[in-house]
Amino acid sequence: MWAGAAAGLLALTLGACSLAPRHDPPVPELPAGWNDAALDTATGEPAADWWRQFGDPALDQLIDQALGENLDLAFAAARVEEARALLAGSRAELWPTLDAQVNASRQHGAAAAGTGQVRNLYSVAAVLGYELDLFGRLRSASEADRARLSESVYSTEALRLTVITDVIAAYLDLRTAERQLAITEDTIGARQAALRLEQARLRLGAGTELTLRQAEAELASTRAVAATLRDTARRSETALALLTGATPRQIIDTSTPPGAIDGLALPAALPRVLPSELLARRPDVRAAEAALRASNADIGTARAQWFPRISLTALVGSDALRVGDLFSGPAQGWSLGSALVAPLLDFGRAEAQVAGALARRDQAEILYRQTVQTAFAEVRDALTALRESQARAQAQADAVRALERTLALAQLQYRGGRGLYLDVLVAQRSLFAAQIDHTAAMRDARLGAATLFKALGGGWTG
Incomplete structure (x- = not known):
């Protein structure tokens, strides 16, 4: 009988209505393609660990260390565990509770069998409680926590990128x-x-x-x-130490494995991806959609406050004046009960909660639209960059080669007495600036590739 009743109550609850509106995330107007040869003609798909395409073991080591030790990622992982625990708690609210109740009291007066004597009273009982979720309050709360867990997971993935x-x-x-x-030190030499040559001259x-003072000024x-x-360089080392979760001592004593900017290869192929796939791949977009889903479920939770709550209780136990009589036949008993709590007058509290939930859903939808806009803007900018x-970088490499020849000719003419020292100075300055700019352009090209992969939601696999 008890099993049949429990099954019937569970079926009644699971079949209850939901007051949350239907979740229909906004559908953005997407282009058919990227209109950019860099993606439209892509022939390869990088692996998930796309940064290894740079071919730099030192970089691989630093990223592996960051993924394991970065404190921001550790904090985000703890937030995920918190969201998972909250979901487990809201799911548990859908099921009955079974409590053990043990009481011992000493009474005097009318309550003590009406004799005016002092009596002891002992009781042991098992109490079963269950709330009928007829209006979906508990299920809406569970759905919201489930969506927030997804949001937390996707946000962590976005942080990882x-x-x-x-x-x-x-x-x-x-x-x-x-x-x-290194270029500067060579130039100093x-x-x-x-x-020294001008001093001798x-x-x-x-x-x-x-001419001597000009040479001194250039050196200084x-x-x-x-x-x-x-x-x-030192500031960059400190930044790497922080990103890789270094301790204070490691920050002070930090050292980075050797490497070179020209040792980082540019990826030979970029991921092939359609605009619609970007929404399914970018974790920040998916986190925003999950946040929208959670706020939608919150509306159902708030609306359920308008309707009654029905609770059922069942108690099986024993009452006796002596501990030894607790489990005897006459001491045993049971009870069944139900309670209905319905709002009558709350001065607009429930209505305000619903209005707030609706406003938060509108905010989440706006944030979702903004996130989608940002995603496509970042892809476009990353492709251009x-x-x-x-x-x-190619133009700067050509300029360096031309200026190296220019400096050699200027020095040859000056030493042969057919040119001015000013020509040598101009050539030196131009070559030095071009070498510095070429190195910066090499960095920008490689950073542009990394930024594009981030904008596309990370690496791609077949």
């Missing part, structure tokens, strides 16, 4: 600063040699003080650039 890209950016900044510092009467300005680059940075 951000951490990976930040590590790549900091690593590229470090390698760029190291390469630029060349300008020290030029200064002045002693021999073949040079002028003006290049040393200032070197100091700035050393500071940039990748393409133009590659073109800029």
Whole structure:
């Protein structure tokens, strides 16, 4: 009998109505394609660990360490566990509760058998409680927590992409600063040699003080650039230490495995993906959709406050004046009960909760639309940045080769007495600037590739 009644109540509850509106996320107007050859003609699909395409073991090591030790990711993982626990709790609300109740009391007066004597009273009971979820309040709450768990998981994945890209950016900044510092130190050596030459020429009467002072100024300005680059390199190392979850001692004693900016290969192929697939791949878009689904379920929870709550209780136990008599036949008993609590006058509390839930659903929908807009804007910008940075890097490489020849000719003419020292200075400055810019363009091209993969939701697999 008890099993049949429980099954009937469960079926009644599961078949209850839901007051949450139908979840229909907005459908954005999407293009048919990307209108960009970089994606439309893609021939390969990177693996999930797409950063390994750069072919740099030091970068791989840093990213692996960040994924395991980054404190932001650890915090996000704890938030996921919290959301999972909340979901487990809301699911448990759908099922009955079974409690053990043990009471012991000492009474005097009319309550003690009406004799005015002091009596002891002992009781042991099992209490079964169950709320009939006729209006979907509990199920709506469970659905909201389920959606929030999904939101937390997708948000963590979005953070994972951000951490990976930040590590790549900091690593590229470090390698760029190291390469630029090496270029600067080579330039310092060349300008020290030029200064010694001008000092010798002045002693021999073949040079002028003006030329000597120009050489001194060029050397000093290049040393200032070197100091700035050393500071940039150290700051980049600190950023990498923080991203990889280093302890305070490790931050102070940080050291990065050796590597070179030109050792990072550009990905040979980009992922083939349709615009509609972007919405299913970007974790931030999926997190926003899950947040919208949760806010929609919250409306059902709020609307259920308008309707009665029906609770059922069943008790089986024993009452006795002595502990030894608790489980005797005459002491045993049972009871069944039900309770209905219906709102009569709450001065607009339930209505305000519904209005707030509706407003939060509207906010979540707006955030979802904004997230979709941002996704497509980031893909477009990342494609442009990748393409133009590659073109800029090639142009800067051509300029470096031309200026190297220009400097060689200027030095040859000056030493042969047929040219001015100003021509040498101009050629040196131009070559130094072009070498620095070329290194920065190499960094931008590789960072552009990483940013594009992030904008596309990470790596792609077949």
